[in-house]
Amino acid sequence: MKGHPIRTANVIRYVTPLREGGSLPAIVDADDGFPYVIKFRGAGQGKKALIAEVIGGELARRLGLKMPELVFLHLDDTFSKTEPDEEIQDLLRFSVGLNIGLHFLSGAMTFDPLVSEIDAMTASQVVLLDSLITNIDRTPKNPNLLMWNRELWLIDHGASLYFHHAWDRWEGQQHKPFPAIMNHILLHRATRLQDASDHIVNMITPSVIDSILTQIPDEWLLEATDSWSPDQKRTAYREFLSSRIMNIKLLTQEADDARQAGV
Numbered sequence: 001m002k003g004h005p006i007r008t009a010n011v012i013r014y015v016t017p018l019r020e021g022g023s024l025p026a027i028v029d030a031d032d033g034f035p036y037v038i039k040f041r042g043a044g045q046g047k048k049a050l051i052a053e054v055i056g057g058e059l060a061r062r063l064g065l066k067m068p069e070l071v072f073l074h075l076d077d078t079f080s081k082t083e084p085d086e087e088i089q090d091l092l093r094f095s096v097g098l099n100i101g102l103h104f105l106s107g108a109m110t111f112d113p114l115v116s117e118i119d120a121m122t123a124s125q126v127v128l129l130d131s132l133i134t135n136i137d138r139t140p141k142n143p144n145l146l147m148w149n150r151e152l153w154l155i156d157h158g159a160s161l162y163f164h165h166a167w168d169r170w171e172g173q174q175h176k177p178f179p180a181i182m183n184h185i186l187l188h189r190a191t192r193l194q195d196a197s198d199h200i201v202n203m204i205t206p207s208v209i210d211s212i213l214t215q216i217p218d219e220w221l222l223e224a225t226d227s228w229s230p231d232q233k234r235t236a237y238r239e240f241l242s243s244r245i246m247n248i249k250l251l252t253q254e255a256d257d258a259r260q261a262g263v
Helices: 046-062 086-093 120-132 179-183 193-203 206-213 230-246 248-262
Strands: 007-017 026-030 035-039 070-075 097-103 145-148 151-154
Touching (some): 007 035, 046 206, 120 193, 120 230, 179 248, 193 248, 230 248
Antiparallel strands (some): 026 035, 035 097, 070 097, 145 151
């Protein structure tokens, strides 16, 4: 599936916080006329969570999985000055600049494994994608999946790619297994893992990876805690993802072993 450049819009109204999210995302209105769920750069995991949102979300989209549109949302410094809640006020103040937003799916319901229907190929693709990007946050406790118009939609990839929280020891992380896959909410439905593996190899090519990484703003890749340049970090992300895909047979076997053990 072909990708499109991520658009940029300006936040014009802070509507309401979503307090069920630990990082206090919120619903906002933008000047393009649409509402979004905004993830703030000033939240606990900072800009790294926004980078993971872009990489995980855009990889899902390239696989043909349903993902709300991602949009860069510019937040100016006026919102914190009119916010009475001190916690939200601080979050807004530390998030001035570019943040990430997901198109708000009005009326969507949280995925319920007891009643929500999903086909085996979709489940298998989601499981393997999360294994590739080391997403630890797609569990029964916190599915990060929505049902909208009777289709499964993926949200919230901020807890992925956790290797990037320690750049001084990232090398070698791309070769590690992902035992947390045993806790994946869709694992028991993922009965077409080999087909999903073949699809990922065909769709996530080096050029696709590069096209996603080039969209990450340089300012998100700059940190006071390290001296790595934006291009050095893009290279690390590229090597990590490419190596994971090269090792997809091992990840597929790991997921299938975990699935069968849990049946």
